[in-house]
Amino acid sequence: MIEPVALQDFFITFFSAALIILSGAGYAGLYAWAKLRGNPRLLLWAYACYAVLAGATFLLARATHLNGQWQVLVGLMLTGYLLVPLGIWKLCVASHGDENPPSPFL
Amino acid sequence: MNSIVTALPGKIASVFTRLDSPYLNGGQQLAVKYFSVATVLFFAQLLFGLLAAIQFVAPGFLFGWLDFSVNRMVHINAMVVWLLYGFIGSVYWFLEEESGTEIAGLKLGNIAFYVLTGAVTIVVLVYLLIQTGPGKDSTIWFINEGREYIEAPRWADFGIVAVMLVFFYNVAGTFMKGRWSGISGVLTLDLIALAGLYCAGMFYLTNITADQFWWWWVIHLWVEATWEVLVGCIMAWSLMHLIGARRKIVQTWLYIEVALMFGSGILGLGHHYFWIGTPDYWFSIGGFFSALEPIPLVAMVVHSVYDAGVHQFKSRNHPALAWIIAHTFGNFLGAGVWGFMHTLPQINLYTHGTQWSASHGHLAFFGAYATINIAFFYMAVQKWRGNVWMGGELPGNGWKWKWAMALLNIGVLGMTVALLIAGYEQSFIERAVEGSTWSGYFSAQNHPWFQQAMHWRLLFGLITIAGLVLLIWDLMTIGKGETRPALQLSEA
Amino acid sequence: MGQTTPAWASEARWKKIAIWVTAGSFVLLVFLTFDTLSKVSVGGERVRAYSVINKEIDYRYDEKQKRFAPVIGKDAPLFGQALSEEEAEKLVMLGKKTTQAKNCMNCHTLLGNGAYYAPDLTKAWLDPGWIDAANRENLMLAFLKDPAGNARSFGSGRRMPNLGITDEEAHGVVAFLKWMSAIDTNGFPNNFKTLNTKE
Numbered sequence: 001m002i003e004p005v006a007l008q009d010f011f012i013t014f015f016s017a018a019l020i021i022l023s024g025a026g027y028a029g030l031y032a033w034a035k036l037r038g039n040p041r042l043l044l045w046a047y048a049c050y051a052v053l054a055g056a057t058f059l060l061a062r063a064t065h066l067n068g069q070w071q072v073l074v075g076l077m078l079t080g081y082l083l084v085p086l087g088i089w090k091l092c093v094a095s096h097g098d099e100n101p102p103s104p105f106l
Numbered sequence: 107m108n109s110i111v112t113a114l115p116g117k118i119a120s121v122f123t124r125l126d127s128p129y130l131n132g133g134q135q136l137a138v139k140y141f142s143v144a145t146v147l148f149f150a151q152l153l154f155g156l157l158a159a160i161q162f163v164a165p166g167f168l169f170g171w172l173d174f175s176v177n178r179m180v181h182i183n184a185m186v187v188w189l190l191y192g193f194i195g196s197v198y199w200f201l202e203e204e205s206g207t208e209i210a211g212l213k214l215g216n217i218a219f220y221v222l223t224g225a226v227t228i229v230v231l232v233y234l235l236i237q238t239g240p241g242k243d244s245t246i247w248f249i250n251e252g253r254e255y256i257e258a259p260r261w262a263d264f265g266i267v268a269v270m271l272v273f274f275y276n277v278a279g280t281f282m283k284g285r286w287s288g289i290s291g292v293l294t295l296d297l298i299a300l301a302g303l304y305c306a307g308m309f310y311l312t313n314i315t316a317d318q319f320w321w322w323w324v325i326h327l328w329v330e331a332t333w334e335v336l337v338g339c340i341m342a343w344s345l346m347h348l349i350g351a352r353r354k355i356v357q358t359w360l361y362i363e364v365a366l367m368f369g370s371g372i373l374g375l376g377h378h379y380f381w382i383g384t385p386d387y388w389f390s391i392g393g394f395f396s397a398l399e400p401i402p403l404v405a406m407v408v409h410s411v412y413d414a415g416v417h418q419f420k421s422r423n424h425p426a427l428a429w430i431i432a433h434t435f436g437n438f439l440g441a442g443v444w445g446f447m448h449t450l451p452q453i454n455l456y457t458h459g460t461q462w463s464a465s466h467g468h469l470a471f472f473g474a475y476a477t478i479n480i481a482f483f484y485m486a487v488q489k490w491r492g493n494v495w496m497g498g499e500l501p502g503n504g505w506k507w508k509w510a511m512a513l514l515n516i517g518v519l520g521m522t523v524a525l526l527i528a529g530y531e532q533s534f535i536e537r538a539v540e541g542s543t544w545s546g547y548f549s550a551q552n553h554p555w556f557q558q559a560m561h562w563r564l565l566f567g568l569i570t571i572a573g574l575v576l577l578i579w580d581l582m583t584i585g586k587g588e589t590r591p592a593l594q595l596s597e598a
Numbered sequence: 599m600g601q602t603t604p605a606w607a608s609e610a611r612w613k614k615i616a617i618w619v620t621a622g623s624f625v626l627l628v629f630l631t632f633d634t635l636s637k638v639s640v641g642g643e644r645v646r647a648y649s650v651i652n653k654e655i656d657y658r659y660d661e662k663q664k665r666f667a668p669v670i671g672k673d674a675p676l677f678g679q680a681l682s683e684e685e686a687e688k689l690v691m692l693g694k695k696t697t698q699a700k701n702c703m704n705c706h707t708l709l710g711n712g713a714y715y716a717p718d719l720t721k722a723w724l725d726p727g728w729i730d731a732a733n734r735e736n737l738m739l740a741f742l743k744d745p746a747g748n749a750r751s752f753g754s755g756r757r758m759p760n761l762g763i764t765d766e767e768a769h770g771v772v773a774f775l776k777w778m779s780a781i782d783t784n785g786f787p788n789n790f791k792t793l794n795t796k797e
Contacts, residue, residue, distance in 0.1 A: 001386045001389050001390075001784075002389055002451050002452050002455075003452065003664070004452050004453075004455045004456070004785075004788060005452050005453045005455075005456070007534070007538045007539070010453070010456070010530075010533065010534060010538070013452075013453045014447045014448070014453070014530070017446050017447045017448075017449075017450070017453075018443050018446070018447050020446065021400050021403075021438075021442045021443045021446050022443060024400065024404055025403070025404055025407045025438060025442075028404045028405075028407045028408045029407045029408070029410075029411050031408070032407070032408045032411035032412055032415075033411050033415070036411065036412065036415040036416075037415075060450075064450055064452035064453060065452060066452075069390065070390075070393070072394070073393055073394060073397055076394070076397060076398075077397055080397075080398070080401065081401075081404065084401055084404055084405065085404060085405075085407075085408050088404070088405045088408040088409065089408055089412070090607075091362065091607050092408065092409055092412040093412075094603060094604050094606070094607030095355055095358045095359070095603060095607045095608075096355055096412075096416065158715075161715070162715070165754065165755040165756040165757070166755065169757065169759060170746075170759055170760075173705075173759045174704070174705055174713070174715045175701045175702075175704035175705045175713070175715075176701075176704075178704045178705070178713050178715070179701060179704045237701070238699055238700045238701055238761055238762070239699045240696075240699060240762075240764070240767070241692055241693070241695040241696030241697075241698075241699045241700070241763075241767045241770060242695060242699065243695070245695070245698070245699035246695065246698060246699065249699070250698075250699065250701055251698060252697065252698030252699060252700070252701050252702065252703060253698065253703065254703050254704065254711065254712055254713070257701070257704075288609065288613070292616075310695070310698075312640075312648075312687065312690060312691045312694045313638070313639070313640050313645060314694065314708065314709065314778060314781070315638045315644070315645050315709070315781060316635060316638055316639075316645075318708075318709055318711060319631075319634065319635065319638065321711075354609060357609050358607070358608070358609040358612055361609065361612035361613045361615070361616040362612050362615075362616075364616040364619075364620065365612065365615045365616040365619045365620070368616070368619055368620040368623055368624075369619040369620075369623060372620070372623035372624060372626075372627055373623055373626060373627060375627065379634070380784060380786070381709060381710050381783045381784055381786035382709040382710070382711070382783065383638055383644050383645055383709065383781040383782060383783055383784075384634050384637075384638055384644075384784075385633075385634060385637050385638075385644070386784050388634075389784070391630070455785065455786060455787075455788050456788070458710040458786065459707040459710030459711065459712070459714065459718055460714060461714055463714070464714060537787065537788070538788075538789070541787065541788065541789035541790045541791050542718060542721070542787030542788075542789075542790050543725055543726055543727065543790060543791065544717045544722075544725050544727045544750065544752065545726070545727060545752055547717040547718065547752075548717070548751070548752030548753065548754050549752070551752075551754050551756075552752070552753055552754055
């Protein structure tokens with residue numbers, strides 16, 4: 001059912017797991033910020049964060065042996081953390097729709 | 107003698123009535139009582155945590171008098187109870203404003219407060235003075251149930267349930283009498299779930315697998331589901347009050363949060379069912395939902411950036427807003443990063459039951475819950491003083507609240523990192539190399555990394571306590587003699 | 599007000615979603631709870647009958663499952679006396695209640711849950727520290743009744759305090775620990791070498 005992490009992969013497991021959440025937040029935050037300011041360069045940094053997330057996911061998947069049905073988890077992390085910030089951003093704009101323009105910077 | 111005893115309740119009540127303030131409504135007077143006991147218990151939590159931390163460094167300390175088991179039990183019980191006192195107080199605080207009417211059965215609510223506080227005092231005294239009993243039902247009923255976090259003896263369980271019913275009557279009755287809102291609806295349903303779940307921890311089972319299965323229903327579904335939603339309700343109201351956020355938006359986001367929290371958190375329970383004898387399909391369920399659990403946090407990041415960009419934060423209470431910001435960071439790091447690092451079963455096999463859990467627990471409880479209560483204390487004290495100014499330019503540049511906040515955050519973060527290093531070493535040496543035997547356990551405990559980590563933890567624990575002392579001092583003095591009125595927010 | 603908020607982002611829509619997600623998750627959890635509780639009832643494959651304390655218990659790597667698993671062996675009655683299922687249950691129950699009454703969980707972990715000041719008790723019955731099966735029961739009884747006098751500190755300076763455990767309760771605790779060591783914990787702890795495989 002599971003294949004435990006090998007001793008020499010402990011560090012990479014903890015590190016990549018932390019990196020997934022941190023870069024996930026970085027991507028989400030930078031994406032929102034880029035949208036707010038309409039700044040494509042910030043968007044580039046957001047995607048760079050996502051690239052880190054994808055790399056970390058790959059490392060974590062290798063260290064924790066996410067094979068077989070566990071591949072679903074990898075797919076979930078990759079698509080979930082990619083799309084959720086976009087959805088939440090849309091939700092922010094839409095739910096605050098009758099408020100002031102979404103950005104004081106525009 | 108008799109007259110002393112009969113006069114006692116009156117004397118105790120007079121101590122608390124001295125906390126009354128002409129600026130508060132009935133529910134808020136009661137809330138202040140809850141907050142003051144919460145603060146005392148917060149201090150008790152840190153004090154007994156300190157004793158336990160010293161015992162890691164000097165095992166002979168208080169040996170045979172206050173053993174580690176007693177100190178650790180009071181440490182975690184005081185935490186659970188002070189957080190609950192803070193939540194209950196916060197709800198009483200906004201009940202009248204949110205419902206637009208006076209609290210139904212406030213007198214009963216006041217009696218319930220004294221009953222609960224009396225019961226808590228007796229439970230703690232029994233923990234400290236009697237400590238353990240014979241291996242019989244009588245011990246479980248009257249001394250100690252011996253199950254982590256819910257050690258309170260069975261008689262107290264029934265007392266807690268009775269008091270919760272009164273609290274629930276106050277809440278539901280008031281909303282029924284006044285007006286309902288999105289916040290009050292979520293709050294009422296969440297309180298039913300919260301009280302109902304407690305009953306899952308109120309029976310004895312010899313089958314330890316089934317015992318721990320239900321035990322986690324209480325612990326996990328409180329901490330990672332119903333408490334989060336309760337705090338969501340408190341936050342929703344606070345944001346309207348504090349920065350003038352609009353009700354419709356706040357409520358929409360409360361529902362979004364409920365969907366995300368419960369959607370990931372209820373079945374996230376699975377990550378506690380890896381190793382207690384339950385079937386191995388919980389590996390997949392626990393792993394899957396644990397990967398989902400950070401999603402509400404990512405949502406929070408996007409929303410915070412949006413809000414920070416759209417509103418120029420005009421807050422009527424700087425310390426409270428600062429603590430809410432500390433909450434977002436603490437919750438993200440403690441629950442999100444620290445949680446996900448060791449949650450997948452492939453690695454949890456080696457981290458389960460080590461200082462990893464302690465590391466995660468310290469930051470997550472502080473970040474997710476303690477911070478919110480502290481923020482609310484500041485909002486309460488502002489009104490208690492007569493709705494005075496609590497923005498910038500406080501006397502002494504607000505050094506007390508700023509230093510208290512810095513010390514508490516540095517202290518908790520320092521303890522968290524120290525415990526992380528200890529846990530890392532433990533999972534390596536005790537778990538992976540030596541296969542979790544007793545000698546493996548102790549070789550990890552004796553390792554220099556572990557030993558040094560425990561010294562650092564003690565040091566940062568002292569910093570945390572210093573922060574709390576300063577915080578209490580600040581809460582007692584902030585706004586004293588302040589003549590400027592609080593900032594008015596147009597949208598509130 | 600409100601006309602500009604599309605339906606999919608509206609308060610009413612998210613209220614419905616919140617209710618359905620919560621209810622759906624809870625129904626799933628209830629279903630899984632019934633299934634799990636039926637699979638972990640005493641006497642099943644995962645949680646053995648209390649009378650398993652009449653047998654030899656070991657914990658070894660299982661090639662088929664690719665993890666460690668308990669192995670139930672030949673007759674080896676605890677304290678040299680075979681018990682009926684009822685007698686065994688009574689003894690294990692006394693032990694379980696004693697572990698609760700003495701607050702074991704706030705120093706030790708059981709099944710990995712508890713505090714981290716003292717070793718995990720999940721496989722305490724099988725720990726190589728008891729040297730061999732012949733002396734184990736007596737060492738355990740002596741330790742439980744006078745832990746400070748028979749301290750097993752492994753150089754840490756930590757001692758278990760005397761908790762006033764009676765002879766009868768000590769027998770119960772040993773029975774409880776032996777029974778617990780036979781629970782199939784999905785391979786936790788990994789790589790644990792029991793006192794039988796020490797050589």
